[in-house]
Amino acid sequence: MRVPSQLDVGPFTLHLDVLAARLQRQRHRLRQGLQAGGVVSVLAVVVWLLMPVLRGSGTLLVPPLPPEVQVQLADRPVRPGRIVLPSGPHALHFTQPGAFPVTSVIQVSRQQTTTLIVPPMRPIPLVQPVPLPHPQSTWLQVSPDAGSGWRLTATRPEPERPAGAPGWGPPQPEPAPYHLHLDAQGLTRLPVLETYAIADELTTRDGARFWAVWEPHRGAPLPSVAGSLTLTRPTGTQVITTSRSLRGVWWSPGGRHLLVAVPHAQDVDVLVVDPARPQVDAQVPLITVPGTIHHLAWSPDGAAAVIITSLASPSPPHVARPTPPADAPPTATALLDHTAVLIQFAPPGADARATRLRVPPARPAGLIPLAWTADALWWVTDTGLGLALDRVTLAAGVTERVGPLPDDLVALTVRPDGTLRIVRPTAEGTLAVQRWPADADATLVVLPTIQTQGRTGGIWQGHELLLATGPTALWYVQIQPEALQ
Incomplete structure (x- = not known):
């Protein structure tokens, strides 16, 4: 099927033959751009997969917590014990009945053990x-x-009381x-x-x-x-x-x-x-x-x-x-x-x-x-x-x-x-x-x-x-x- 040389769109005219000629002249650069984008995407995936290995990991030691205190990490409950986490900052969410919730950021270092400390919980008045x-x-x-x-x-x-009559003494x-x-x-x-x-x-x-x-x-x-x-x-x-x-x-x-x-x-x-x-x-x-x-x-x-x-x-x-x-x-x-x-x-x-x-x-x-x-x-x-x-x-x-x-x-x-x-x-x-x-x-x-x-x-x-x-x-x-x- 032969592509028309031009296309009329309302008051505008698109010259398709001119566009095709320009794409032919730039096909080498387009090919290089697509290849570079693919390489960058592959590198990004590799870095994302290797980041935990490059950053290393540390241990978060969670001591026994009061039964009324609940701790969550990335929407997952945290239990007492040792947790291996990638090194870096981690946001922990603390809740307790009758207290305002608290979010605390804890820093986990590579090949080191960090002990979890419960932050002060502010009671709700x-x-x-x-x-x-x-x-x-x-x-x-x-x-x-x-x-x-x-x-x-x-x-x-x-209280409602009847009006006193004259001569009956002072009112209550x-x-x-x-x-x-x-x-x-x-x-x-x-x-x-x-x-x-x-x-x-x-x-x-x-x-x-x-x-x-x-x-x-x-x-x-x-x-x-x-x-x-x-x-x-x-x-x-x-x-x-x-x-x-x-x-x-x-x-x-x-x-x-x-x-x-x-x-x-x-x-x-x-x-x-x-x-x-x-x-x-x-x-x-x-x-x-x-x-x-x-x-x-x-x-x-x-x-x-x-x-x-x-x-x-x-x-x-x-x-x-x-x-x-x-x-x-x-x-x-x-x-x-x-x-x-x-x-x-x-x-x-x-x-x-x-x-x-x-x-x-x-x-x-x-x-x-x-x-x-x-x-x-x-x-x-x-x-x-x-x-x-x-x-x-x-x-x-x-x-x-x-x-x-x-x-x-x-x-x-x-x-x-x-x-x-x-x-x-x-x-x-x-x-x-x-x-x-x-x-x-x-x-x-x-x-x-x-x-x-x-x-x-x-x-x-x-x-x-x-x-x-x-x-x-x-x-x-x-x-x-x-x-x-």
């Missing part, structure tokens, strides 16, 4: 939502407990807020705090129980008697009378001290009472703070505490605050116009000391970020231009400005080496644990299941972290130290 005591409740206050765990306060909805008092204790074992009620307006109870780690209850005097008026303070300790019970009403009582960790708040005009006097020899009327105030005391944050050893106060008019102790609407912003429970004071208990023979702190930021449920170390308080302050970190030395009470912090900071902790770990929201609406100051690998852990849509409050204590993402959303997080490395 345990995140649990804290249920409200009632579907219509909201979280009022969250703070570390002086004994262990956390102290939670939530509103108690007002409003229901008291819920007072709860939270730890790794779960939630428990604090009946003493729910029964008495001015009270505190403490359970130490070894099971010792402490109670402090102030009750106003009832019956015929007595001169210079406003009420009685009952202190119950493992060694016994003491009752003393007071000539002034009390605003609050708080046990220190271990029950070594009792803080008492006494009204002073529009402010509050803070007294340090020795439970072994309790005196209130003759006690000299340690410091006068404005407004009302919201809560205390104790140092782990109980030698110091931060008193958080609010200038806003407080609700009566037994009056539940109005329940915010369902669409209320997360800042509905934030503290307004609040101040803070650091108090330190002195050794026997010396006086306690109080230091006023810079203004803290407002956060939901009063979860103001702070951290304790053995020698200092790490305090987050709102400068008006952003957040900053102060370090207050406990020995001298001197405040040192460490540096600025991100404005979206949620919580922070200080590691034994003095470095910081902070919690802050991500662009995806999750919460991440990061190194600070930040670097290229700042994010260590992203907390699962928690989504934020506004301002979030949090406080870190040991291995536990409490986060409030709104008036009704509270999260209990357990983070092991290995996750922060």
Whole structure:
């Protein structure tokens, strides 16, 4: 069959006779190119087959592994024993229940034995939502407990009751807020705090129980008697009378001290009472703070505490605050116009000391970020231009400005080496644990299941972290130290 000399393709014309003539003139070069390509392909196959021989091989010694740790090499499970591998890098994948997977590259050398070392496995934080005591409740206050765990306060909805008729006496008092204790074992009620307006109870780690209850005097008026303070300790019970009403009582960790708040005009006097020899009327105030005391944050050893106060008019102790609407912003429970004071208990023979702190930021449920170390308080302050970190030395009470912090900071902790770990929201609406100051690998852990849509409050204590993402959303997080490395 004769091939046409030209081929018309639309507006184009292909001259096939010219193309055939050019191929005839270049056939020698084409033949050489095909031969060279074949030689290169053969050489590539030979090199690929001989590479293990040229590189040599080494031995990977796999010691006995914990039963929960699984190791894979190229999607194949690795068992304890000796494995012969080509020399060079090999990627091993480690998995363990409750921990993030880890990929480690191990270098196998020719005619040498390399022992497999399991890299540190970073535990996945345990995140649990804290249920409200009632579907219509909201979280009022969250703070570390002086004994262990956390102290939670939530509103108690007002029950429906018929309107009182004139002449039938005063109406029933409003229901008291819920007072709860939270730890790794779960939630428990604090009946003493729910029964008495001015009270505190403490359970130490070894099971010792402490109670402090102030009750106003009832019956015929007595001169210079406003009420009685009952202190119950493992060694016994003491009752003393007071000539002034009390605003609050708080046990220190271990029950070594009792803080008492006494009204002073529009402010509050803070007294340090020795439970072994309790005196209130003759006690000299340690410091006068404005407004009302919201809560205390104790140092782990109980030698110091931060008193958080609010200038806003407080609700009566037994009056539940109005329940915010369902669409209320997360800042509905934030503290307004609040101040803070650091108090330190002195050794026997010396006086306690109080230091006023810079203004803290407002956060939901009063979860103001702070951290304790053995020698200092790490305090987050709102400068008006952003957040900053102060370090207050406990020995001298001197405040040192460490540096600025991100404005979206949620919580922070200080590691034994003095470095910081902070919690802050991500662009995806999750919460991440990061190194600070930040670097290229700042994010260590992203907390699962928690989504934020506004301002979030949090406080870190040991291995536990409490986060409030709104008036009704509270999260209990357990983070092991290995996750922060």
